[in-house]
Amino acid sequence: MFGGGGMNPRKMKQMMKQMGIDVTELDAEEVVIKTADEELVFSDAQVTRMDAQGQETYQIVGEPETRELGAGDDEEDADADDGAIPESDIEIVAQRAGASKDEAREALEAEDGDLAAAIARLE
The missing domain is CATH 2.20.70.30 (Nascent polypeptide-associated complex domain)
Known part of the structure; x- marks a missing residue:
């Protein structure tokens, strides 16, 4: 300008x-x-x-x-409806708990997708 x-x-x-x-x-x-x-x-x-x-x-x-187009939040919502754990949740749990993504996924599945409970489980 x-x-x-x-x-x-x-x-x-x-x-x-x-x-x-x-x-x-x-x-x-x-x-x-x-x-x-x-x-x-x-x-x-x-x-x-x-x-x-x-x-x-x-x-x-x-x-x-x-x-x-359409590959954003809508995809995560669809995954949650199918019972699959969203990748973003896995990354959050892995980072907060200092665990691997596989361990984070297992903890989230065991806690029915509850992030706080999954983090507590891994700590």
Whole structure:
């Protein structure tokens, strides 16, 4: 927008404020962009909101993970309905209890998918 390549960030912020542009850093955990064919998922992205004359613009900086449309949370819900343990739950239990994924899966199955009980079982 402005070619301020070598400009002091503080001076740049001051100039933008004079022009009525407000910049805010957002503490985003995840950003998902859905297209007709795929989803772009940004984890730990840096998100900035710029408000200029009532128009909000968002800037996302980070490396996206690409996944096929519909391969997100809906898949985990379907697994849970089938009685299968979601992979994310296995990873959480394994990490918290310091166990392998196989041990975490067995503990989750024994505790009917209860994360806290599975972690307690492994500790």
